[in-house]
Amino acid sequence: MSKAIAKLIETVPDLANADPLSAEVQAWLDQAYRTLWGIRSGEARVLKSHAQQLYFPATRKTASKEIVETLRRVDRKISGRSPE
Numbered sequence: 001m002s003k004a005i006a007k008l009i010e011t012v013p014d015l016a017n018a019d020p021l022s023a024e025v026q027a028w029l030d031q032a033y034r035t036l037w038g039i040r041s042g043e044a045r046v047l048k049s050h051a052q053q054l055y056f057p058a059t060r061k062t063a064s065k066e067i068v069e070t071l072r073r074v075d076r077k078i079s080g081r082s083p084e
Contacts, residue, residue, distance in 0.1 A: 004035045005075045015064035020054035032067070036074055043074045 036044035047070045053063035
């Protein structure tokens with residue numbers, strides 16, 4: 001596992017319940033976006049799309065799961081464990 005992605009997965013805030021405007025959540029999302037942008041810019045855009053859904057209570061739980069899954073998918077791709 002990429003060390004940068006592993007650190008993001010280990011430190012993910014409770015996105016389903018936390019205030020998406022909090023400094024902690026914003027800083028973590030910014031770091032996740034920058035990390036993915038440097039690896040796979042398309043996946044960074046996917047992450048940003050899911051992050052926008054955190055602002056809506058009805059989609060927050062699903063969006064939080066999709067954000068983590070995006071990180072895991074990128075890790076699998078760069079590790080060669082799944083097809084492009």
